[in-house]
Amino acid sequence: MTTATATPERKAQLETPTAQIWRRFRASSPGKVGGIIVLMFIVLALLAPILKPYDAFKDRSYRDRLTPPSTSHIFGTDNLGRDVATRVLHGSRISLQVGLISVSLAAVVGTLLGLIAGFFRGRVDAGIDWGTNILLAFPGTLLAIAIVAVRGPGLTNTMLAISVTQIPVYVRIARSMVYSLREQDFIHAAEALGASSWRQMLVHVLPNGLSPLIVQSTLTIGTATLEAAALGFLGLGAQPPQPEWGTMIADAFQIGVATTAPWTMIFPGLAILLTVLGFNLLGDGLRDALDPKSQRAAK
Numbered sequence: 224m225t226t227a228t229a230t231p232e233r234k235a236q237l238e239t240p241t242a243q244i245w246r247r248f249r250a251s252s253p254g255k256v257g258g259i260i261v262l263m264f265i266v267l268a269l270l271a272p273i274l275k276p277y278d279a280f281k282d283r284s285y286r287d288r289l290t291p292p293s294t295s296h297i298f299g300t301d302n303l304g305r306d307v308a309t310r311v312l313h314g315s316r317i318s319l320q321v322g323l324i325s326v327s328l329a330a331v332v333g334t335l336l337g338l339i340a341g342f343f344r345g346r347v348d349a350g351i352d353w354g355t356n357i358l359l360a361f362p363g364t365l366l367a368i369a370i371v372a373v374r375g376p377g378l379t380n381t382m383l384a385i386s387v388t389q390i391p392v393y394v395r396i397a398r399s400m401v402y403s404l405r406e407q408d409f410i411h412a413a414e415a416l417g418a419s420s421w422r423q424m425l426v427h428v429l430p431n432g433l434s435p436l437i438v439q440s441t442l443t444i445g446t447a448t449l450e451a452a453a454l455g456f457l458g459l460g461a462q463p464p465q466p467e468w469g470t471m472i473a474d475a476f477q478i479g480v481a482t483t484a485p486w487t488m489i490f491p492g493l494a495i496l497l498t499v500l501g502f503n504l505l506g507d508g509l510r511d512a513l514d515p516k517s518q519r520a521a522k
Contacts, residue, residue, distance in 0.1 A: 254508010260501030279464030310466035337397025400432035445502035
């Protein structure tokens with residue numbers, strides 16, 4: 224007895240949902256490039272204390288001030304003789320910390336508010352929508368500056384400010400997700416079986432609408448990294464001697480060595496660029512993988 228060879232379409236139908244997502248992600252070139260960049264920064268951030276231990280108060284050499292890139296200092300040194308490569312390496316820990324914590328907080332609060340607004344509607348929906356519109360009326364960076372200016376500079380307030388600016392995005396996504404899923408048959412079946420509104424939201428609606436939230440979270444980490452660098456450049460983010468990328472660029476401008484010692488500014492700037500680029504590309508790849516209707520995923 225012979226067995227007919229399965230066609231590619233048939234093989235795709237036999238795959239598990241997880242295998243299908245992984246196959247579509249591997250077919251996305253932007254996703255693979257972004258994943259490699261993000262993975263590289265995560266590994267460097269985790270291994271930074273092992274690869275190159277750093278103490279901002281001790282690791283300086285005034286005899287090596289503003290030394291250009293060389294074999295001993297591959298990214299050169301700054302105005303205090305600190306190794307720029309070491310500070311960029313440890314700065315990745317701060318940037319990823321800000322991105323992950325602020326985005327996680329914004330995603331949890333925004334998604335919960337969006338689910339409540341979409342499910343209960345009426346005055347609750349109107350009130351949440353009204354607050355969301357107010358936050359969206361302000362440019363994100365300016366709103367973050369205002370929050371940090373009121374609460375005071377520092378890394379914790381930076382993460383809080385970035386979270387507040389991103390909450391409206393998740394409210395809108397979760398709210399629209401509820402509107403599109405609430406009238407589905409499985410929701411009506413859960414309601415007929417006596418499931419409470421909270422159970423319907425958290426057990427039935429949320430798991431079926433995670434795809435856009437995951438993609439948005441990936442993209443938002445890049446935005447959060449950029450906003451953290453902007454706040455650090457203005458002196459409102461991580462405070463010296465913490466090796467934060469935006470603060471490093473600000474130091475180069477404040478002491479007037481941006482042109483005479485450009486490496487003090489170029490390498491932190493490249494780190495910001497690559498981090499934002501990596502998360503944006505990874506977000507594109509996840510969108511292709513999680514949305515089977517995507518035109519690029521179908522190719």
